Amino acid sequence: HAKPxxxxxxxxxxxAMNRRVARSxxxxxxxxxxxxxxxxxxxxxxxxxISTGEVVGFEALLRWQHATMGWISPxxxxxxxxxxxxxxxxxxxxxxxxxxxxxxWLARGHRNFRIAVNISVRQFVGQDLPQLVDTVLKETGLxxxxxxxxxxxxxxxxxxxxxxxxxxxxxxxxxxxAMDDFxxxxxxxxYLKRYPLDALKIDQAFVRNIPQDxxxxxxxxxxxxxxxxxxxSVIAEGVETIAQLEFLRALxxxxxxxxLFSKPVPADQAATAFAGFATYPAVSDPVI
Ligand code: C2E
Ligand code: MG
Ligand code: MG
Ligand code: MG
Numbered sequence: 249h250a251k252p253x254x255x256x257x258x259x260x261x262x263x264a265m266n267r268r269v270a271r272s273x274x275x276x277x278x279x280x281x282x283x284x285x286x287x288x289x290x291x292x293x294x295x296x297x298i299s300t301g302e303v304v305g306f307e308a309l310l311r312w313q314h315a316t317m318g319w320i321s322p323x324x325x326x327x328x329x330x331x332x333x334x335x336x337x338x339x340x341x342x343x344x345x346x347x348x349x350x351x352x353w354l355a356r357g358h359r360n361f362r363i364a365v366n367i368s369v370r371q372f373v374g375q376d377l378p379q380l381v382d383t384v385l386k387e388t389g390l391x392x393x394x395x396x397x398x399x400x401x402x403x404x405x406x407x408x409x410x411x412x413x414x415x416x417x418x419x420x421x422x423x424x425x426a427m428d429d430f431x432x433x434x435x436x437x438x439y440l441k442r443y444p445l446d447a448l449k450i451d452q453a454f455v456r457n458i459p460q461d462x463x464x465x466x467x468x469x470x471x472x473x474x475x476x477x478x479x480x481s482v483i484a485e486g487v488e489t490i491a492q493l494e495f496l497r498a499l500x501x502x503x504x505x506x507x508l509f510s511k512p513v514p515a516d517q518a519a520t521a522f523a524g525f526a527t528y529p530a531v532s533d534p535v536i
Contacts, residue, residue, distance in 0.1 A: 279312075280506075298502065
């Protein structure tokens with residue numbers, strides 16, 4: 249049975265907490281160095297149109313291989329970067345790099361695809377996001393409609409008027425806007441009618457348990473219906489199985505992104521995805 253917390257408990261928590269703090273300090277310092285030394289990379293994950301199997305886009309995702317610490321997940325270093333504010337400089341590098349890559353693919357004759365970049369909420373506060381977008385588009389010559397900004401629901405925690413103005417300024421430059429991780433945030437649904445969004449990305453938390461979890465399937469169904477009634481398209485994240493793909497297809501979800509087709513991969517590998525994918529399961533020989 250449970251013993252009252254002894255001193256050992258505190259020692260344990262202190263030690264664990266110290267390790268966590270030390271690790272994030274280390275990551276904080278190393279991240280500055282990584283940005284300066286060019287140690288950050290972008291991987292690209294294809295986004296596939298369910299109806300045709302065509303690749304309609306790529307999401308740019310940060311990767312960091314540290315000389316001694318090995319691969320560090322963005323799930324670990326992005327929060328540190330957001331807290332310290334260095335996400336602003338990293339975000340600039342990401343947008344430039346991703347747009348340059350997309351412009352290169354375009355120059356090689358690939359058309360009709362978008363490049364999606366993740367935008368931290370820190371890039372909205374006290375920063376000139378529309379100016380950055382404008383600069384990047386001018387420098388790379390990428391047509392604006394080929395760039396998609398992925399924002400998150402945490403935007404809603406900031407002044408609605410300010411955020412809305414920034415989103416509209418970005419939209420008027422011609423870029424696309426998608427709401428990432430939809431359904432997991434804190435915001436009310438009322439922003440859907442106010443934010444100039446082109447697409448909702450269904451969070452992988454809902455996709456993961458299709459087709460076992462009736463609740464997640466109901467949520468997914470509702471998100472697709474809601475997006476469509478607002479004239480937005482839907483992209484599902486974390487699609488790993490044909491059963492998930494078929495469920496999303498039946499709902500009329502336009503696009504998917506997930507390990508079923510490809511993990512995020514370096515640019516040269518990602519480019520092979522322009523050949524497209526088969527989105528139909530192999531049909532077994534008809535029984536005669
Ligand atoms: P996100 O924007 O929601 O990106 C999708 C994440 O799901 C990626 O994780 C991707 O690798 C992963 N994923 C894609 N398909 C599957 C699948 O089928 N199964 C599973 N289990 N996972 C899948 P990743 O690359 O580790 O990135 C994690 C998060 O870090 C991103 O979530 C995003 O919030 C953040 N992040 C990554 N790159 C950037 C960036 O350049 N800027 C900012 N601000 N955040 C970034
Ligand atoms: Mg994203
Ligand atoms: Mg997401
Ligand atoms: Mg996510």
